[in-house]
Amino acid sequence: MRRILVTGGAGQVGIELARQGWPADVELLLPMREELDIGSAESVAAFFAAHELAAVINPAAYTAVDKAESESEAAFLANAVGPKLLAEASARAGIPIVHVSTDYVFDGTKDEPYVESDPVAPLGVYGASKLEGEQTIAAGNPRSVILRTAWVLSAHRGNFLKTMLRVGATNPKLRVVADQIGCPTSAHDIAEALRIITLRLIEDERAPTGTYHFVNAGEASWHDLATEIFRLSARSGGAAPQVEAITTAEYPTPAKRPANSRLSTAKITADYGIHPRDWRAGVRDIIDELAGPVAQTGA
Numbered sequence: 001m002r003r004i005l006v007t008g009g010a011g012q013v014g015i016e017l018a019r020q021g022w023p024a025d026v027e028l029l030l031p032m033r034e035e036l037d038i039g040s041a042e043s044v045a046a047f048f049a050a051h052e053l054a055a056v057i058n059p060a061a062y063t064a065v066d067k068a069e070s071e072s073e074a075a076f077l078a079n080a081v082g083p084k085l086l087a088e089a090s091a092r093a094g095i096p097i098v099h100v101s102t103d104y105v106f107d108g109t110k111d112e113p114y115v116e117s118d119p120v121a122p123l124g125v126y127g128a129s130k131l132e133g134e135q136t137i138a139a140g141n142p143r144s145v146i147l148r149t150a151w152v153l154s155a156h157r158g159n160f161l162k163t164m165l166r167v168g169a170t171n172p173k174l175r176v177v178a179d180q181i182g183c184p185t186s187a188h189d190i191a192e193a194l195r196i197i198t199l200r201l202i203e204d205e206r207a208p209t210g211t212y213h214f215v216n217a218g219e220a221s222w223h224d225l226a227t228e229i230f231r232l233s234a235r236s237g238g239a240a241p242q243v244e245a246i247t248t249a250e251y252p253t254p255a256k257r258p259a260n261s262r263l264s265t266a267k268i269t270a271d272y273g274i275h276p277r278d279w280r281a282g283v284r285d286i287i288d289e290l291a292g293p294v295a296q297t298g299a
Contacts, residue, residue: 002202003027003053007038007086008060012154013100016191017057023199029053038082048089055198056090058083058137059100059190061130066254068126079129080136087140096143096201096209098194103150103182103215105131108258113219115264116148116211124255134211145197146211147190147268150261151225153282154187155289160222164229165290168239178223178245182261183215186282190214193274200272208271213263216279221245225283232284236291 002025008014009030018028029051037043038060062068062078083099090097104127105120122128137144153161168174193214200207220228223245234240248257268274 001025001027002055003029003051004198005036005047005051005053005056006030007036007056007058007082010157011059011061012152012157012159012187013059013190013194015156016154016187017059017194019188020191020195022195026054026199038086039077041085044085044089048093053090053093053095054202055095056086056097057100057194057198058086058097059194061100063126065104065124065126065257068129069124069254072125072129075125075129076132079126080132083133084136084140087137087144091141091143096145096198097137097141098145098147098198098201099133099137100190100194101134101146101148101211102127102130103148103258103261103263105134105148106258106261108180108260110260113262113264114213114260116213116267123258126255138211143201143205143209145201145209147194147197148211148213148263149185149190150215150263151182151184152187152190153184153286155286156187160225161229161283161286162290164226165233165238168230168233168241171241173242173244174226175244175246175251176223176226177248177251178221179247180257180259180261181219181221183217183219183263184225184279184283185215186279186286188285189216189276189282193268193272196274197272212268212271213265214268214274215263215265215276216282217265217276218279219262220279228280228283229287232287233291236287238291
């Protein structure tokens, strides 16, 4: 049995990893924090000593972007210290690690989609902590893949899509930022990419390593995304409030967001044969899952 450690199993990507179609000889270990605290060297050492692993997937992260500005210690513990400990432990075990990172390592000033080799320049604590995590992964284990993604959506936990549906149910008009551009991305599709990469790393010692970008195809503003969410929601009788476009300046937040969060996926397609689908298809699947089978049948 090939056992793969998945951290952050209760998060969006962790939940979707558990739902993936893994080979019969693969077992996912999704420990709760009581069993594995990735920020504790003792906890990480004990877990690795107790389990024979084939690989590690690390989607665990502190993702409260605004709170990170005042909780930097917690952000760096989860996003930098944890990855360092996992990278070193996996290297000692002689196994690969796949780590999930973010578009927030960039400052968003580029006019085109970011490629993996573009200069990094995080705007806030969250991005800085994730960048340090990338660096510790790369330094700690030569058989590592860092997968940057952005604008993660799913039917689970908290995310922009679920927030829009919640506030849209009681508000006839919403104001949504239209001057930040990115690639809305399904957590299901991220998990699928992670599965493909991890299995290849396990089975092929010469599999490509390094940093990759994975997002769904196409681009949108937050306003575009909200408009599509409510268009799809309305098919199953959900709310369809008016969505007004506003600027970032009209919606101030503690942490500054990149104006351009678009990521190029050409490298992951070339090296791993992964072809991201359009972001609208991912959003449609999530809306359908939230609506339930009865609503889907009548759509």
